[in-house]
Amino acid sequence: MSEHNEQTVREEVRTWLAANWKPDQPLITWRTLLAESGWGMPTWPAQWYGKGYSMALGNAVLEEIQTAGAVGAAQAGVRMLAAATLLEHGSDAHKAKFLKSILTGEHNWCQLFSEPGSGSDLAGLTTRAELKDGKWVINGQKVWTTSAHHAQYGMLLARTDWDVPKHQGISYFILHMDQPGVEVRPLRQMNGHASFNEVFFTDAIVLPEFLVGERNGGWKIALTTLAHERRGADGVRSFARAEAGQGQVFDELREELAHVNEPYKWYPQRAGRVDLILERAKASGRITDPVIRQEIAELLIMARSSEWTARRARKAQVMGRPQGPEGSLGKLAASNVAKKAAHVHTLLAGADAMLKGSDGLMNGLISEILISVPAISIAGGTDEIQRNIISERVLGMPKEPRTDVDRPFRDVPRNPGKR
Amino acid sequence: MEFSFSDEQQVFRDMVRRFLEETSPTKEVRRLMDTEIGYDPAVWQRLSNELGLPGLHIPERFGGQGFGAVELGIVAEEMGRALLCAPFFSSAVLGTFAALNAASEAQREELLPDLAAGKKRITLAVAERSGSWQAADITTAARSAPSGSVLNGEKWFVIDGASADQLIVAAVDEHGIGLYLVDAAADGLNRIPLDTLDPTRKQARVVFSNVSAQRLGGASDATAALDRTVDQATIVLASEMVGGADHLVRSAVDYAQMRMQFGRVVGSFQAIKHKCADLVLEVELAKSAAYYAAEALAEDDPDVPALASLAKAAASAACLRAATDCIQIHGGIGFTWENDTHLYFKRAKASEMMLGDPVYHRERMLKNVGGLA
Ligand SMILES: Cc1cc2nc3c(=O)[nH]c(=O)nc-3n(C[C@H](O)[C@H](O)[C@H](O)COP(=O)(O)OP(=O)(O)OC[C@H]3O[C@@H](n4cnc5c(N)ncnc54)[C@H](O)[C@@H]3O)c2cc1C
Numbered sequence: 001m002s003e004h005n006e007q008t009v010r011e012e013v014r015t016w017l018a019a020n021w022k023p024d025q026p027l028i029t030w031r032t033l034l035a036e037s038g039w040g041m042p043t044w045p046a047q048w049y050g051k052g053y054s055m056a057l058g059n060a061v062l063e064e065i066q067t068a069g070a071v072g073a074a075q076a077g078v079r080m081l082a083a084a085t086l087l088e089h090g091s092d093a094h095k096a097k098f099l100k101s102i103l104t105g106e107h108n109w110c111q112l113f114s115e116p117g118s119g120s121d122l123a124g125l126t127t128r129a130e131l132k133d134g135k136w137v138i139n140g141q142k143v144w145t146t147s148a149h150h151a152q153y154g155m156l157l158a159r160t161d162w163d164v165p166k167h168q169g170i171s172y173f174i175l176h177m178d179q180p181g182v183e184v185r186p187l188r189q190m191n192g193h194a195s196f197n198e199v200f201f202t203d204a205i206v207l208p209e210f211l212v213g214e215r216n217g218g219w220k221i222a223l224t225t226l227a228h229e230r231r232g233a234d235g236v237r238s239f240a241r242a243e244a245g246q247g248q249v250f251d252e253l254r255e256e257l258a259h260v261n262e263p264y265k266w267y268p269q270r271a272g273r274v275d276l277i278l279e280r281a282k283a284s285g286r287i288t289d290p291v292i293r294q295e296i297a298e299l300l301i302m303a304r305s306s307e308w309t310a311r312r313a314r315k316a317q318v319m320g321r322p323q324g325p326e327g328s329l330g331k332l333a334a335s336n337v338a339k340k341a342a343h344v345h346t347l348l349a350g351a352d353a354m355l356k357g358s359d360g361l362m363n364g365l366i367s368e369i370l371i372s373v374p375a376i377s378i379a380g381g382t383d384e385i386q387r388n389i390i391s392e393r394v395l396g397m398p399k400e401p402r403t404d405v406d407r408p409f410r411d412v413p414r415n416p417g418k419r
Numbered sequence: 420m421e422f423s424f425s426d427e428q429q430v431f432r433d434m435v436r437r438f439l440e441e442t443s444p445t446k447e448v449r450r451l452m453d454t455e456i457g458y459d460p461a462v463w464q465r466l467s468n469e470l471g472l473p474g475l476h477i478p479e480r481f482g483g484q485g486f487g488a489v490e491l492g493i494v495a496e497e498m499g500r501a502l503l504c505a506p507f508f509s510s511a512v513l514g515t516f517a518a519l520n521a522a523s524e525a526q527r528e529e530l531l532p533d534l535a536a537g538k539k540r541i542t543l544a545v546a547e548r549s550g551s552w553q554a555a556d557i558t559t560a561a562r563s564a565p566s567g568s569v570l571n572g573e574k575w576f577v578i579d580g581a582s583a584d585q586l587i588v589a590a591v592d593e594h595g596i597g598l599y600l601v602d603a604a605a606d607g608l609n610r611i612p613l614d615t616l617d618p619t620r621k622q623a624r625v626v627f628s629n630v631s632a633q634r635l636g637g638a639s640d641a642t643a644a645l646d647r648t649v650d651q652a653t654i655v656l657a658s659e660m661v662g663g664a665d666h667l668v669r670s671a672v673d674y675a676q677m678r679m680q681f682g683r684v685v686g687s688f689q690a691i692k693h694k695c696a697d698l699v700l701e702v703e704l705a706k707s708a709a710y711y712a713a714e715a716l717a718e719d720d721p722d723v724p725a726l727a728s729l730a731k732a733a734a735s736a737a738c739l740r741a742a743t744d745c746i747q748i749h750g751g752i753g754f755t756w757e758n759d760t761h762l763y764f765k766r767a768k769a770s771e772m773m774l775g776d777p778v779y780h781r782e783r784m785l786k787n788v789g790g791l792a
Contacts, residue, residue, distance in 0.1 A: 114751070116752075117679075118680070119680070119750050119751055120680045120681070120685075120750065121680035121681045121682075124680065124681070124682075143751070144751055187755060188755065188756035188757070189754055189755055189756060190746075190754050190755065190756055190758075190760075190761030190764070192756070291778055291782075292778075339743075346768070346771070346772070346776075347776065347778060349772075350549070350550050350772065350776060351546065351549070351550020351551075351575070351576055351772050351773075351776075352550065353616070353768065353769075353771075353772045354576065354615055354616055354617065354622065354768075354769045354772050354773065355613055355614060355615060355616060355622075356614050356615065356616045357614035358614065359613050359614040359615075360614065360616070364614075367616050370616065370768060371616070371761070371764070371765065371768075374743060374746045374747070374753070374754055374764070375754050377747055378746075378747065378750055378751055378753070378754055379751070379754075382747070382750060383747070384688070384690045384691065387690065388690075400688075402681065402682070403682050403683065404681045404682030404683070412682040413679055413682050413683070414679050414682070415678065415679045
C-alpha cells in the first residue's frame with residue numbers, strides 16, 4: 001500500500017469500528033475481533049492478524065482506533081518481543097498456535113535469556129538442552145526474568161552444542177512455564193521491589209516442535225528479539241485515554257494492566273523523573289538558588305536534547321531511512337540524564353533525601369528515584385557495553401581482540417556454576 | 420602535620436578492624452537494620468568494655484582514654500568500612516562532644532564517665548524541619564522554670580533519637596542558644612521514629628511540650644560550643660565515609676578480578692580498569708582530606724571550620740561515587756537486595772545530606788578560608 005490511500009484506509013477503519021467497537025463486551029471477545037480483522041496490528045503480514053501496511057500507514061490506523069476511544073491489541077509486558085520473533089523466525093505452526101493469544105492478552109510471555117553467569121556476554125550462557133527420548137530436557141538457571149510468575153510461555157535460550165564456538169551452539173525454544181521442572185523465585189532489588197525472578201530448570205521438558213528455527217541456530221533469532229527490545233517494542237503501553245473508559249472492556253483492561261504492569265511501576269523512577277524537577281524546585285524554594293538553577297538548567301538541556309535525539313531516530317525509522325549514530329546513543333544518553341536527575345533531586349530534597357516511605361518527599365517517590373536510578377546503567381546492556389557498541393559499530397573503531405569465539409565453548413574460561 | 424600514622428596507631432587500627440570484622444559482618448548489619456533500636460546492646464557493651472571506644476577521646480580524669488581526633492578518625496573510618504550499626508556517632512561523637520564543649524565541670528563529672536563507659540547513650544538534637552544544623556535556624560525554645568528549664572519545639576533527623584537515654588537539645592533562650600539536657604523518658608517528650616533511606620542508622624522526630632530540661636554550662640550563649648561540636652562531628656563523619664568508600668573500592672576491584680565475561684575477567688577490560696583507577700584517585704584524595712582535618716582538629720588548628728567542610732564535601736562525593744561505581748562494576752547483581760553494595764550506597768546517600776549537604780559545605784569552606792569570605 002502506498003501513502004496516497006491513507007484517507008481510504010482511515011475511512012475503512014472508521015466504518016469497521018462503527019460496526020464492531022462497543023465498550024460493553026468481554027475484553028477477549030473484542031480483541032479477538034480486532035486480531036482477526038487485522039486492524040489491531042496493521043503492520044503485521046495480512047495472513048497473520050495484520051494488514052501488511054507500512055509503519056506510517058499503520059500509525060494512521062492506530063490513530064483512528066485511539067480517536068474512536070477503542071481498546072487496542074494487548075501489548076504490555078514482553079509479549080510483543082515474542083510476537084515479533086515468532087513472526088520473523090517461527091514456523092506457521094508456531095504462528096498459528098501463539099500469535100492470537102498474545103494479541104488477545106490471554107497468554108503472557110517472559111524472556112529467559114540472562115543467566116547469573118552471563119549478562120553482558122549473553123552468548124556465554126550455560127543452561128543446557130539435551131535431546132532425550134525425542135524431547136528436549138532443560139537444566140540450568142535464568143535470572144532477571146520479568147513476569148515469570150504469571151507467564152504461560154517463555155522464550156528460552158539454551159546451549160545444545162558445547163563443542164563449537166559459543167554463538168554456534170545455542171538454540172531458541174518456546175518453553176511451557178507451567179510444568180514441574182520449572183521453579184520461579186522472586187528476586188528482590190535494592191529498591192525493595194521484586195519485579196524479576198530467578199527461574200530454575202530441573203529436567204524441564206520442551207517438545208521438539210517448540211524449537212524455533214534450526215538446532216544451534218538460536219543466536220541469530222535471539223538478536224531479533226534483542227533488536228525489538230532495544231527499539232522499545234515492549235514495555236508499558238496502551239491507549240492512555242482508554243484506561244479511563246467505562247464498560248466491561250475497560251474494567252477488564254484495567255485489571256489486566258494492573259497485573260501486567262505491576263513489575264514496571266518503578267521504571268519511571270529509574271529514569272530520574274526529570275518531569276518532576278521544576279515542580280520540586282518550586283516546592284522546595286530552591287528555585288531561586290543560583291547554584292541549583294545551574295544544575296537544573298544543565299539537566300534540562302541534557303534531557304531535552306536526548307529526547308530530540310530519540311525523536312530523530314524514531315523519525316528515520318518511520319521513514320524507512322537508515323539510522324545514523326543517533327539510533328545507538330539513546331540508552332547511554334538516558335543513563336546520563338537519570339544520574340544527573342538523581343543528583344538534582346537530592347539537592348532539591350535537602351535533608352529530606354534521608355527519608356523514605358510515607359516520611360519521604362512525595363510519599364517516598366523521591367527516595368525511590370534515588371535508589372532506582374542505579375539500574376538504568378545496567379539493565380538492557382550496561383553503559384560500558386553501550387560505549388563498546390558506539391565505538392565499534394557506529395564509529396567503526398577496531399574491536400578488542402577476543403579469545404572466546406575462536407574455540408569450542410567447552411574450552412572458554414567461565415564463571416563457576418552456582419545453584 | 421604528620422601525614423602518616425604511627426606504629427601504635429596502626430596497631431590500634433588493626434585491632435579495631437579485627438573486632439569489627441568479628442562483630443559487624445554484613446549478616447549482622449542486615450539483622451540489626453530490621454530491629455527497632457538498630458544496634459546490638461551486647462556488641463555496644465563489648466565495644467565499650469573491651470576497647471573503651473566511646474571514651475577514646477574523653478579525658479582520663481572523666482574516665483576516658485584521653486586520645487585525640489586522629490584516633491577517633493581511625494575508629495570512625497573502620498566503623499564506616501564495617502558499616503557498623505551502633506550509637507557511636509550519635510552518642511560517642513555528637514553527644515560527647517556537646518557535653519565536652521558546653522557542660523560545666525560539675526556536669527562533665529556527672530555525664531562523661533557514663534558516656535565513656537558506654538553506660539549511657541546521649542544524642543544531640545539540633546536540626547528541625549529544614550534539616551539545617553546552623554544555630555540561626557533553631558526555633559525550639561527554652562524558658563526558665565522554678566526548677567531548671569522547660570523546652571518547647573520539634574526536632575527532626577535526630578540520630579538514634581528513639582533509642583537514646585538522654586538528649587542534648589539546642590534551643591533558643593535568653594542568652595542566645597543554649598544546649599539542654601533532657602531525659603528521653605521525661606513527661607511531654609514524644610519520639611517518633613523516621614523511615615530512613617539508610618536502614619543502618621536510625622533517626623527520629625522528637626516533639627517537646629513543656630519538657631523539663633537542664634541547661635549545660637554557664638549563663639552565656641552556647642553558639643560557639645554548638646558550632647564546634649558540629650565541626651568535630653563533621654570531621655568524624657568524613658572519616659566514616661572514607662572508610663566506607665575504601666571498602667567499596669576493594670569490593671569493586673575484587674569482584675572485577677573474579678567475574679568472567681567473554682572468557683576473561685571483567686577487570687581486564689580497560690573500561691573497568693580505568694573506572695577503578697579514577698575511583699581510587701578520588702577516594703585517596705578524600706582520605707587525605709579527612710586525615711588532614713582530623714589532625715588539624717587534634718592540634719586545635721584555627722582552620723578547623725574550613726577543613727571540616729572541605730573534608731565532608733570531598734568525602735561525600737568520593738563515597739557516593741564509590742557506591743555508584745561499585746554497583747555498576749557488579750552489574751545486575753549489584754542492584755539486588757542480596758548483594759551488600761546497596762547498604763553502603765544508602766549509608767553514603769544519607770551521610771551526604773547529614774550535617775549539611777555538599778553545596779552547603781563547599782560554600783562554607785570558602786567563607787571560612789582566610790581571604791575568601
Ligand atoms: C533492573 C534490571 C532489569 C533487568 N531486566 C532484564 C530483563 O528483563 N531481561 C534480561 O534478560 N536481563 C535483564 N537484566 C539483566 C541485565 O541485562 C544484565 O544485568 C546486564 O546485561 C549486565 O550483565 P551482568 O549483570 O551479568 O553484568 P556483567 O556482564 O557481569 O558485568 C559486570 C561489569 O563488567 C562490565 N563489562 C562486561 N563486559 C564488558 C566489556 N566487554 N567491556 C567493558 N566492560 C564490560 C559491565 O559493564 C559491568 O560493569 C536486568 C538487570 C537489571 C539490573
